[in-house]
Amino acid sequence: MAAKRGNRRKSSGRGKSSASGSLMPWYAGAALAIGGIVAYDHWPALKPKLIATERVATASIAPRAPAEKPALAPVHVAAMRAPSLPVPPAPIPSASIPVVPVSVPRPSPTPAPATASESFGFCGDGPHFNCVVDGDTFWVRGVKIRIADIDTPEINPPACPEAKNRGTAAKLRLLALLNDGAFTLQAGSSEVDKDGLKFRTIYRQGRSIGMQMVSEGLAQPSGSHKPWCT
Numbered sequence: 001m002a003a004k005r006g007n008r009r010k011s012s013g014r015g016k017s018s019a020s021g022s023l024m025p026w027y028a029g030a031a032l033a034i035g036g037i038v039a040y041d042h043w044p045a046l047k048p049k050l051i052a053t054e055r056v057a058t059a060s061i062a063p064r065a066p067a068e069k070p071a072l073a074p075v076h077v078a079a080m081r082a083p084s085l086p087v088p089p090a091p092i093p094s095a096s097i098p099v100v101p102v103s104v105p106r107p108s109p110t111p112a113p114a115t116a117s118e119s120f121g122f123c124g125d126g127p128h129f130n131c132v133v134d135g136d137t138f139w140v141r142g143v144k145i146r147i148a149d150i151d152t153p154e155i156n157p158p159a160c161p162e163a164k165n166r167g168t169a170a171k172l173r174l175l176a177l178l179n180d181g182a183f184t185l186q187a188g189s190s191e192v193d194k195d196g197l198k199f200r201t202i203y204r205q206g207r208s209i210g211m212q213m214v215s216e217g218l219a220q221p222s223g224s225h226k227p228w229c230t
Contacts, residue, residue, distance in 0.1 A: 114184060114185060115182055115183070115184050115185075116140050116141065116185065117181060117182035117183075118130045118140060118141070118178075119179060120132055120138065120140075120175055120178045120179050121175075122171075122175065123138075123139060128142070128144070129141065129142050132171055132174055132178065133171075134152060134154070134155055134156070134167060134170070134171050134174075135150075135152030135153070135155075135166075135167055135169075135170025135171050135173070135174055135218060136150050136151060136152040136170070136174070136210075136219065138174065138178065140178075140185075143198060144196075144197050144198065145197070145198055145200050146197035146199050147174075147200065147201070147202060147209075147210045148188045148199040148200055148201045148210075148222065149188075149201050149208055149210040149211065149221065149222050150210035150211070150213060150214060150219040150220065150222055151219060151220055151221070151222050151223075151224070152166070152167055152170040152171075152213075152218065152219045152220075153166045153167035153170070153228040154167060155167035155168055155171065159228060159229050160228070162228060162229055163228035163229055166218065166228060167228075169218055170213060170219055173213060173216065173218050177202075177204075177212070177213075178209075180204070181204065182204070183202050183204045183209065184202070184204070185200040185201070185202060185203075186200060186201045186203060187199070187200060187201075188200075
């Protein structure tokens with residue numbers, strides 16, 4: 001019997017706690033309702049306090065201003081300039097070469113050969129190389145020679161028949177003497193005459209060919225001026 005009473009007491013306690021737990025939502029709702037009615041009735045007095053509270057809360061959560069960045073150090077303009085290029089080396093001064101005027105000598109006529117051994121003929125209308133003009137004038141290797149130590153009669157034209165005959169004989173004899181072997185031409189005090197002919201004395205074995213013609217009566221010494229016509 002005692003056990004049954006104890007069980008009854010325990011069961012009655014559980015019923016009370018469950019009943020009180022089920023009424024809690026109603027108590028909370030009633031409290032909220034009463035609080036709402038009281039707030040509505042006292043709203044004019046509560047509104048300034050709520051606004052002040054909201055400002056304090058807003059101020060407390062307002063974002064902080066960003067910290068100022070440290071100022072950058074000033075950069076000098078000279079440091080930002082482009083690197084200077086290497087300076088090219090100065091040109092090495094070259095030694096100035098003085099300009100010396102050079103005088104080009106005019107070509108002189110071909111000198112007469114000192115020694116000649118040629119075959120001669122009589123000069124015609126064509127070019128003259130080795131030929132005889134008259135008793136005291138001839139060409140050797142393209143150079144016109146006037147025998148310096150003699151004078152013979154002119155035959156083109158002759159002054160008289162006697163001068164023509166002597167002049168022709170002197171021409172033939174000079175051709176034969178020139179073709180007789182090597183000879184030497186020697187310049188005298190006057191190398192060129194008024195017509196541009198070269199004055200030369202002809203020697204063979206140390207003897208003047210001109211003087212040989214004088215001894216043969218075919219020429220006269222230069223400067224005697226004896227008449228050829230009688």
